[in-house]
Amino acid sequence: MSCDAKVPEPSVRDIDMVRVRYVDSEGLQHLVRLDEAADVPFENGRMVRAIPSHRDQGHMPGQYWVAKWGDFADYESVLEPKWLTLLDFDPQVTVFVTQPLEFDAIDARGVWQHTPDVFVRHRDDSVLLLDVKNPELRDDPEVLLQEERTRHTCERLGWDYAMVSELSGQLYHLATGTLDRRTEGCNPGCPYDTTLLALGDAAPTVTGRHLAAERARAGRNIFRSGFARLAHRWRGPRS
Numbered sequence: 001m002s003c004d005a006k007v008p009e010p011s012v013r014d015i016d017m018v019r020v021r022y023v024d025s026e027g028l029q030h031l032v033r034l035d036e037a038a039d040v041p042f043e044n045g046r047m048v049r050a051i052p053s054h055r056d057q058g059h060m061p062g063q064y065w066v067a068k069w070g071d072f073a074d075y076e077s078v079l080e081p082k083w084l085t086l087l088d089f090d091p092q093v094t095v096f097v098t099q100p101l102e103f104d105a106i107d108a109r110g111v112w113q114h115t116p117d118v119f120v121r122h123r124d125d126s127v128l129l130l131d132v133k134n135p136e137l138r139d140d141p142e143v144l145l146q147e148e149r150t151r152h153t154c155e156r157l158g159w160d161y162a163m164v165s166e167l168s169g170q171l172y173h174l175a176t177g178t179l180d181r182r183t184e185g186c187n188p189g190c191p192y193d194t195t196l197l198a199l200g201d202a203a204p205t206v207t208g209r210h211l212a213a214e215r216a217r218a219g220r221n222i223f224r225s226g227f228a229r230l231a232h233r234w235r236g237p238r239s
Contacts, residue, residue: 019105020102020103022048022101038159042097073096100116126159128161131163132165
């Protein structure tokens with residue numbers, strides 16, 4: 001064999017040892033084998049890592065108000081709450097949690113760790129693991145390797161996996177219920193098109209109700225109302 005022959009890059013499947021780290025509802029940390037992780041109710045646990053928040057950071061962390069059960073879900077980037085809203089109003093989704101677990105693993109390419117963004121449990125008890133990535137980084141080699149590793153790990157668990165980025169224009173309307181931006185990419189007949197932008201909710205060109213958008217708006221309004229009441233109590237009566 002020629003010394004110049006190119007050695008093929010090892011596959012993530014050549015060596016595959018994975019442990020799963022999670023924090024239960026009591027705040028106790030666990031590290032289990034992958035075959036044990038399939039039966040863990042991660043939706044009942046706590047976040048496995050705290051989302052950093054500091055000046056000049058690249059991400060935009062925050063909290064999403066979940067209409068399904070009336071509590072907050074932390075998120076790390078500006079794209080994540082859009083996907084959380086879709087999950088919130090998906091009737092097949094019973095519960096979702098963010099930063100639910102960490103894969104601590106080694107394969108033929110080396111040691112790796114990864115904390116997926118969202119764990120989703122459906123009514124049929126199936127699981128979806130979701131990663132939300134900046135579209136500008138979607139084709140980065142490290143991101144693609146992370147996707148390959150996580151997808152393979154989910155296959156072993158019997159879970160579905162998806163790495164997503166920006167929503168299409170149509171899904172953006174469903175996720176935000178806004179009338180003021182992002183019309184590109186809409187499907188023909190979308191109620192939130194440029195005509196509605198000009199005429200408003202009462203536009204005669206709109207047929208039917210945009211229920212997901214209405215619910216998203218209602219959920220935000222409930223949150224804003226509750227926040228205003230808390231702020232008023234915190235400030236106290238004016239002298």
